[in-house]
Amino acid sequence: MGIIESLELHQFMCHKYLTFSFGPQINFIIGHNGSGKSAVLSAITVALGGKATSTGRGSGLKSFIREGQSVAEVSISLKNQGEEAYKPDLYGKSIVVTRRFTKEGNSSYKIKSKDGHVVSTKREELAAICDHMNIQVDNPMNVLTQDSARQFLSAANPSDKYKFFLKGTQLQQLSDEYDTCLENISQTAKVLQSKKDAMGDLRQAYKEASAKFEEAAKARQQKYKADELKKELAWAHVATKEEEMKKKMEEVAKLQRRVPKLQAEVDAADAAFRSASEQVGILESQHAEMGDIEDLKNRKSDLGDKLKANKKKISELKDEEKKMNTQLTTCNSVIEDLQKKIDEETTKLEAQTKFKRDEIEQKIQNTREELRNVEEQLKDVRAQIQEKNVELRNASQAGEDAERLRNQAQKEIESAQGAVAEARAQENNSLAVYGRDMKRVLEMIKSARWYGGQPVGPLGVHVKVKDPERWAPVLRATMGGMMSSFAVTDARDRAQLKRILDQTGNGHITILISEFDRFDYSAGEPPVEVLTVLRALEIDDEYVLRLLVNALNIERTVLAEDRSEGDRVLKSLHGNGVAWTRELYRVQRYAEGGGQSVPMNRLNATDHRHRLFTNRSSADNIAYYEGLVREAENKYHDALTRLQQSRAAHSECRRALQDLTNRDASLHHIVSKKKLEVADLQNEINDDLPSTISALQSAKDDAEVEKENIKTQYSNLVRQRAELDEAQKPLLTDLNEVKKKVDDFNERRNGIKQEIDDAVIKRLDAQKNKQYYQKKLDDEQAKVNEAEEVAKTLQEEFKDWTTKAEQYCDRVDNPRGVEVVKRNLESVQAALKEREKKHGATVEEMTIEVNRKKAALDNAERDLKQMTALNKALKASLVIRLAKWHEFRRHIALRCKVVFQYHLSNRGYYGKVLFDHSASTLQLKVQTDDQAGTQTRDKDPRSLSGGEKSFSTICLLLSLWEAIGCPIRCLDEFDVFMDAVNRRISMKMMIDTANSSDGKQYILITPQDMNNVAVTNTVRVHRMSDPERGQGVLAFS
Structure with a gap:
């Protein structure tokens, strides 16, 4: 518990981003000078809430932010396992502390559980975690930087060394706290003595109050009489309230006797209302069961729209018919005029060219007759093509329907067959x-x-x-x-x-x-x-x-x-x-x-x-599903037959349609040929006629063509009008039927609706009657409730007054009236006031005063006695603790001496640590192997070589670390001045010490290589690369 699992730096010192995963025992951090190794120790100190000055790397948090950045962040993960884990149900097996600070000087904490949940953002929680895990982040012996190590070993005088020793082992902190306790105990003793001197004044005040109380004996007799009158007055008030309560209870009983009659009226009105409501509900159900006629309305609307559309088309066709009649009249008039002119011109040439023209005109007439016959055939063929197209579409739709039925039957067959198989399995x-x-x-x-x-x-x-x-x-x-x-x-x-x-x-x-x-x-x-x-x-x-x-x-x-x-x-x-x-x-x-x-x-x-x-x-199930299989198979065969028939009809329609299409093309070719023949014959006649007759004949022919076109269009128009007239008949029939259905439905619905309206009126009348009687009942009930509430209040007041009177004094039987008792009480109280003027205080005030003075004296004596005993106990406890403190200091110093000598002996050196606790000094004496035969006096560490000094530092640190309970030991560049031999022995010594120390983690920083160190499961080596610093090359001219 308390060791560092990982460390993560963002924009911290020279590192843009750096992360470490530490081992539980020994961790070496190596790298070239300037690679930012020392930033790791600074980050640990900052993340655990240490002061920036204790790192020796900056005067404030702002100095740790990477150059060019405005914010930095450090995250550290602490192991939280074991029997003494800190709030394991809240944090889990790890505690992650993240500290974020900015250029503006702002700093914040996030203390998270192992799964990343933020538990706290307060520094107090971090301090509690460090105290629980015994981590002293500002202790120079826990995180020893280069400057701290040099100062510790080469301090100016023994007194400074001794102070450094006390501070590192936390004996100084404990001593300061004991001094503070002793100062507080002394101050408390002075305060208690001043309170003891003041006890005489309290005793004198109590005596004076007692004397005044004794002089008020006669006043107390009058006070007793006043108290008796107050007691009688209290019970007189109770008797008055009792009489008032009885009158109100009689009023409540009188009002309650009127409620049942009104309730009967309400019940009768309610029964009538429910009966009317049921009738409305029955009629509404009948009305709802009729449904609606939206489909009929939609049908009526559709038929009306179709009829309107057809009427519009018929009107348009009539307009077209009038136009065509006008155009046809005009064409006939033009043709007659042209024919008259042609006749006049041809009369002159009739004798000369009559025979030849008659022959050509006969040919033209015959060709035009043939053209009309072919056009009639073409019209019939095109009508047949339209019919065949309809038949083709019907055949396609029938084929699709048949194919859908076939597929559906196929699925039914498969489903029924599966059901048969499952039924057999179920058998x-x-x-x-x-x-x-x-x-x-x-x-x-x-x-x-x-x-x-x-x-x-x-x-x-x-x-x-x-x-x-x-x-x-x-x-x-x-x-x-x-x-x-x-x-x-x-x-x-x-x-x-x-x-x-x-x-x-x-x-x-x-x-x-x-x-x-x-x-x-x-x-x-x-x-x-x-x-x-x-x-x-x-x-x-x-x-x-x-x-x-x-x-x-x-x-x-x-x-x-x-x-x-x-x-x-x-x-x-x-x-x-x-x-x-x-x-x-x-x-x-x-x-x-x-x-x-x-x-x-x-x-x-x-x-x-x-x-x-x-x-x-099971047998019936099998037979049932086999029957379903047969039915589905019959459906399948029927659908297949229909599909085949539809496909055959479709093929036949396509063949017939192709023949008709070919016939249409052939007839169209003949029509075009006959029109050319007519034009050629007409041209032949025109060639033989003078230019005037030719022009008139050409104009007449154009008029004839236009006339034929108008007749053709007129025929189509008449046909379309006949079709529309025919289509109107079923639409009108359907519309009349829909109208009749709508009228019948509306008639039935209106009848039921009228019955509903009548029933609603009856229900409304019943509801008004119900509301009327209900209001009368509610008003009467409100009066009853109000009277009951008043009676209840009077009962509670009577009960409350009785309880208070009983608490005040015993019951007084047959008390006099309230006014009589009040007059007697006022007379006695007036006499008391006269006496109070004489004594300057009331009897109650004098009684209260003497009791107050007695309580003040008793409390002061008791408090003085208790505080004096407590202060003596505290002083005795502090004496014991100071004795223990001296024992701690002696044992720590002794263990430091022994361990220091042991570690020096690993190199063949000899040395000792000299403590003078009375003078508060600490001196080191070291004798190296080459001095053993030439010198008899020990050397001061300042006279040692760099490697010897560094080795001595390691020995002293290891000896002091034995007295420190913190689970983390950090040391920066411990071997910078060591030779290879000292370094190898120091490394082995630290590794052996770490392996023998359970629950202690070592983080050691060195710029040297670690080839001579055997990496085992307890030793982890972290190599750092040079960070990006944005450095350039100096230009020299």
């Missing part, structure tokens, strides 16, 4: 429906030992449906999943049952935990004529029955054919509850009004729950 194992290898599960349960009763399950073994044809589907969907569950009566048995289920591949099965309690559930059941889930089941185990009651409320859940029946039944049951319907809906009504119906999740075709609640034998 030998009736438990297969509940899970895998269920027989083995039950055998393992039977052979195991249980804290409670043997687990019960699967629950479905104990449950049957009375009418499976009606209710099995909805019960499978709602409670089928629970039928595979098991139940235990002791929570400790769940883990063992869970292991058994997991081993057999049934880890998904639910385990219920419930004690066996034969509670009475009948209070939650509806009337016997209402079918509930419980009444639809046969359950042969009382424990299973109550499990289902607790889990699913089967005793109050209603079964209904459809949603409307479920809603109606729930309304009759005070308007709240839940119902399950055969159409797989969950209907719920709420007590405050309203409700909802939610569809249940339907089971997949392959769901094993389909085999629950069949009430059939």
Whole structure:
């Protein structure tokens, strides 16, 4: 406990980021000069709350922040294990201390547990941790820097060395604390002497107060008479209050006799209101059961929209028809005018070219006749193409429907075949429906030992449906999943049952935990004529029955054919509850009004729950599912036949459509050819005519073409108008039927609504009557309550006054009136006041004064006696502690001498530590091996070589560390002046010392290599690389 596990630096001194994981015993930190090794000791001191000046590296925390940065952070992890761990339940096995400080001088702590949770941010908590783990971070002997070591070994005089020794071993701190205690004891003795001198004044004051008290004897007699009158006055007040209380109790009784009559009126009005409310509820139910006619309204709206659209189109077609008639009249007029002009021009040439023109015109007429025939054929072909396209789409849709039915039938076949296989397996194992290898599960349960009763399950073994044809589907969907569950009566048995289920591949099965309690559930059941889930089941185990009651409320859940029946039944049951319907809906009504119906999740075709609640034998199950297979196969073959027929019809339509398409192209080619022939013949006539006749004939031909186009368009328009007129007839018929249905529905609904309005008016009248009588009752009850409250207050006052009077004095029987007693009391009190003026104080004040003076004298004498004894005990304890302190100092010094000589002998040196406690001096004498034969006097350490001095430092440190309880020892560059031999021996000596010290951690810093040190499981070497300092190269010219 208390050793450092890890250290992490951020922007600290020359390190941007550095982390260490320390071993529990010996840790060497090596690296080149300037690599930032000493920063590790500074970081340890700073992280554990030490002063910046004690590190010898800076005057404040700001000097430790890396150059160019504004904030630095140090984190240290302390081991927190063992019997004496610090708050292990809060911190865990490690305590992480993070200290963060900024350039502005701000500093903060975060003390975290092993998992990173911040436990505290206070420095006091860190101080408590260090005290508990005996870590003295500012003790120069725990964290010994280069400067501290040099000062310790080469101090200017023995007195300074002695002070350094006392401070390092904490004897100085203990001595200072004892001096403070002795000073406090001396000050306390002086204060006690001054209090003892003041006791005479207290005794004199008590004597004077006693004398005045004795002189007030006559006044006390009058005071006694006044006290007696006060007692009588107290009981006179009690008698008055008693009389007042009795009068108020009689008033309360009178008011209470009027309440039952008003309550009867309220009950009658309430019964009338409930009857009217029930009638409103019945009518509202009838109104709600009518549903709505949104579909009819939507249908009516759609039909109206279609009729409007058709009327609009017909109107547009009529407008087009008028335009076409106008255009046709215009064309006829133009043609007649042109024909007259042509006739006039051709009369002149008739004799010359009549025969040839007649021949060409005959050809034109014949070609145009052929063109009309081909165009009629083309029109018929295109109509047939449209019909075939419709037939093709119908055939495609029929094929898709047939393919869907075939796929659906295929799934039904596979599902039914799987069910047959499972039914055959169930023939030998009736438990297969509940899970895998269920027989083995039950055998393992039977052979195991249980804290409670043997687990019960699967629950479905104990449950049957009375009418499976009606209710099995909805019960499978709602409670089928629970039928595979098991139940235990002791929570400790769940883990063992869970292991058994997991081993057999049934880890998904639910385990219920419930004690066996034969509670009475009948209070939650509806009337016997209402079918509930419980009444639809046969359950042969009382424990299973109550499990289902607790889990699913089967005793109050209603079964209904459809949603409307479920809603109606729930309304009759005070308007709240839940119902399950055969159409797989969950209907719920709420007590405050309203409700909802939610569809249940339907089971997949392959769901094993389909085999629950069949009430059939295994053979019947197999026969049932084989029948389903045959039905599915018949469906499959029918769908396949329809699919083949649809595909054949589709192929035939495509072939016919291709033939019609080819025919359309051929006819279109003929039409184009005939039009060219007509144009050529017309051109031949025009070539023989003069230019005037040719121009007139060309204009006439254009007019004829335009006329034909108008006729064609007119024919299409007439056809479209006829189609629209024909389409309007069924729409009008449908609209009239929908209107009639809507009118009938509205008539029925309005009738019920009128009945509801009448019933609501009656209910409102009943409600007003109820409110009227209820208000009268409430007002009367308020009067009763107010009177009762006053009577209760008077009773409490009477009781309270009686109690106080009894506490004040004994009961006074038949006291006089309050006013009479008051007059007598005032007379006696006036006489007392006259006497008090004479003595300057009342009797009570004199009594209080003498008692106060007596108490002050007694308290002062007692306190003086107790404090004197305490001060003597403290002084005696301090004397003992000072003797112990001298013993500590002597033993520590002696152990330091012996251990110092032992460590020097490892090198062949001889030396001693000379303590003079009376003079407060410490001197070191060291004799090296080469001086042993030439010198007889020991040398002062300042005369030793660098290596000898460093070795002597190590020996002295090791000897002093034996007297320090701190688990951490840190030493910086202990071997910087050592030669190889001294260094090797020092290393071995420190390693041996560390290995023999349990619970002590050593952190040693050296710039030297560690090749001569054997790295074992107790020795850890950390090599540091040179940090980035941003240094450049100097430019010399």
